[in-house]
Amino acid sequence: xxxxxxxxxxxxxxxxxxxxxxAALELVQEGxxxxxxxxxxxxxxxxxxxxxxRHFPSKAELCAELFRRxxxxxxxxxxxxxxxxxxxxxxxxxxxxxxxxxxxxxxxxRLAWALIAEPVDPLVEAxxxxxxxxxxxxxxxxxxxxxxxxxxxxxxxxxxxxxLVGAVGEALVGPVSPVADPPPRKEDVMSALRIFxxxxxxxxx
Amino acid sequence: xxxxxxxxxxxxxxxxxxxxxxAALELVQEGxxxxxxxxxxxxxxxxxxxxxxRHFPSKAELCAELFRRxxxxxxxxxxxxxxxxxxxxxxxxxxxxxxxxxxxxxxxxRLAWALIAEPVDPLVEAxxxxxxxxxxxxxxxxxxxxxxxxxxxxxxxxxxxxxLVGAVGEALVGPVSPVADPPPRKEDVMSALRIFxxxxxxxxx
DNA sequence: ACCCTCTGTGAATCCGGATTCACATCGAGG
DNA sequence: CCTCGATGTGAATCCGGATTCACAGAGGGT
Numbered sequence: 483x484x485x486x487x488x489x490x491x492x493x494x495x496x497x498x499x500x501x502x503x504x505a506a507l508e509l510v511q512e513g514x515x516x517x518x519x520x521x522x523x524x525x526x527x528x529x530x531x532x533x534x535x536r537h538f539p540s541k542a543e544l545c546a547e548l549f550r551r552x553x554x555x556x557x558x559x560x561x562x563x564x565x566x567x568x569x570x571x572x573x574x575x576x577x578x579x580x581x582x583x584x585x586x587x588x589x590x591x592r593l594a595w596a597l598i599a600e601p602v603d604p605l606v607e608a609x610x611x612x613x614x615x616x617x618x619x620x621x622x623x624x625x626x627x628x629x630x631x632x633x634x635x636x637x638x639x640x641x642x643x644x645x646l647v648g649a650v651g652e653a654l655v656g657p658v659s660p661v662a663d664p665p666p667r668k669e670d671v672m673s674a675l676r677i678f679x680x681x682x683x684x685x686x687x
Numbered sequence: 688x689x690x691x692x693x694x695x696x697x698x699x700x701x702x703x704x705x706x707x708x709x710a711a712l713e714l715v716q717e718g719x720x721x722x723x724x725x726x727x728x729x730x731x732x733x734x735x736x737x738x739x740x741r742h743f744p745s746k747a748e749l750c751a752e753l754f755r756r757x758x759x760x761x762x763x764x765x766x767x768x769x770x771x772x773x774x775x776x777x778x779x780x781x782x783x784x785x786x787x788x789x790x791x792x793x794x795x796x797r798l799a800w801a802l803i804a805e806p807v808d809p810l811v812e813a814x815x816x817x818x819x820x821x822x823x824x825x826x827x828x829x830x831x832x833x834x835x836x837x838x839x840x841x842x843x844x845x846x847x848x849x850x851l852v853g854a855v856g857e858a859l860v861g862p863v864s865p866v867a868d869p870p871p872r873k874e875d876v877m878s879a880l881r882i883f884x885x886x887x888x889x890x891x892x
Numbered sequence: 893a894c895c896c897t898c899t900g901t902g903a904a905t906c907c908g909g910a911t912t913c914a915c916a917t918c919g920a921g922g
Numbered sequence: 923c924c925t926c927g928a929t930g931t932g933a934a935t936c937c938g939g940a941t942t943c944a945c946a947g948a949g950g951g952t
Contacts, residue, residue: 498899498900514806516806519938519939519940520939520940520941521938521939521940529899529900529901530900530901530902531901531902531939531940531941532900532901532902532903532941532942532943533899533900533901535940535941535942536898536899536900537899540940540941541939541940541941599804600806601719601721601805601806645875649879653858670850674854674883674886678879703929703930724908724909724910725909725910725911726908726909726910734929734930734931735930735931735932736909736910736911736931736932737911737912737913737930737931737932737933738929738930738931740910740911740912741928741929741930742929745910745911746909746910746911
C-alpha cells in the first residue's frame with residue numbers, strides 16, 4: 483500500500499515486532515494456535531507475509547517467544563499469589579496459587595487451551611514443558627516449606643506438586659475445548675478444584 | 688507391487704475397506720487424528736494412497752465413519768453399565784455409567800483425547816457433537832428416573848447431565864494430553880471423579 | 893551527496909497432505 | 923472369448939501454509 487506513515491512517532495503501539503507478537507496473541511486467544519497463521523498475523527498488523535521474517539526467523543520462533551512471555555506472566559501471577567498470603571498456613575497458599583492459575587485460565591479459555599494442550603510445533607512444545615516444570619518447582623517449594631513447618635503431612639513434594647499441576651491442568655482443559663455445549667460454570671470448576679486440592683495435599687491445618 | 692494375493696480366501700481380516708478403518712483406528716490410538724494421514728493408513732493396509740478413495744469419498748468421510756463406530760461402542764458400554772445395575776439406586780447407576788466412560792477412556796488415552804478434544808475436520812466434529820448429545824440424553828434419562836423415584840433431588844436433568852458429561856470429559860482430557868510428565872494415576876482420577884459425581888448430583892440416597 | 897542498514901513489498905518457490913487421472917488386472921457372466 | 927465392474931497402481935495435480943528472493947524507499951551518519 484506504500485503507506486509511508488511517519489515512523490518513530492507514536493505510530494500505534496511500538497515497533498512492528500511487538501505488534502506482530504500482539505497480533506499473534508490475539509489470534510491464539512480467539513482460535514488457538516491453529517488460527518495463528520503467518521498470513522493472519524501479518525495482515526492484522528497491516529504488513530505483508532514476508533515482513534514477519536524481518537523480525538523472526540520463523541513462525542515457530544515467534545510462537546515460542548509469545549509462549550515464553552505469556553507463561554512467564556502466568557508464573558509471576560502464581561508467585562505473586564504465594565507472596566500475598568505469606569502469613570497464611572501453607573495449604574492456603576497452595577490453594578491460592580492453584581486457584582490463581584485456574585482463575586486466569588478460565589478467564590481466557592482459548593489461550594489456556596493453547597498453552598496447556600493444543601498440539602504445537604516442537605519448538606513451542608519445548609517451552610510448554612519448560613514452564614510446566616517451573617510451575618511444579620514453584621509449588622514443590624511451597625509444599626516443602628509446609629512439610630517442614632508441619633502444616634502439610636510428610637510426602638514427596640515433587641510428586642504431589644506434579645499431581646496438582648496435572649490435576650488443575652486436567653480440569654481446565656475440558657471446559658475450554660471447542661465442544662461442550664453448555665460449558666461448566668466457572669465457579670463450579672473452581673470450587674471442585676478447591677476441594678480437590680485440599681484433599682490432595684491432605685492438609686493438616 | 689502386483690501382489691496378486693488370491694482374494695476371497697481368508698486373506699487377513701476381511702475387505703480392504705474394513706482394514707482401512709482398522710488401520711485408521713490404530714493410528715488414532717497411537718498418535719491421534721493428526722497421525723492418521725492417508726499415506727499412513729493405506730501403507731498399513733498395504734495398498735496405495737489412491738486405493739483408499741475406492742472405498743471412501745474422502746479422508747474426512749473415513750474418519751467420520753470410524754468415529755461413529757467407536758462412539759457407538761462407547762455408548763453401548765455406558766448403556767450396558769446402566770442396565771447391569773438396574774436394581775441399584777439411580778445415583779449408583781449414574782456413577783456406574785460415568786465410571787465406565789472414564790475407565791474406558793483412561794484405558795485408551797490417545798483415542799479418548801482424539802474423541803473428546805482433538806481438533807478435527809468439521810465433518811468429524813459433527814459426529815462428535817452428535818454423540819456427545821447422545822451421552823447426555825442417556826444420562827438425563829437416568830436422572831429423570833431418579834428424580835421421579837426420589838433418590839435424586841429435583842433439578843433440571845438435562846443441565847446436570849450436560850455438566851456431568853462435561854466434567855468427566857474435562858478430567859479425562861488432561862491426563863491424556865501429550866504433556867504431563869508423571870501422568871496422574873488412573874485410580875486417582877477415577878476416585879476423584881467418583882466423588883465429584885456424587886456431589887454433583889447431590890444424591891439423596 | 894553517498895552509502896549503508898533497517899524495514900517493507902510482491903512475486904516466486906517449496907512442501908506436505910489430499911485428491912484425481914489414465915491405465916492395468918482379476919473374476920463373473922453372457 | 924469378450925466385456926464389465928470392482929479394485930489397484932503410479933504418476934500427476936491441487937492446495938494452503940511457510941519461507942525465500944530481488945528489489946525499493948527512508949533516514950542516519952560521514
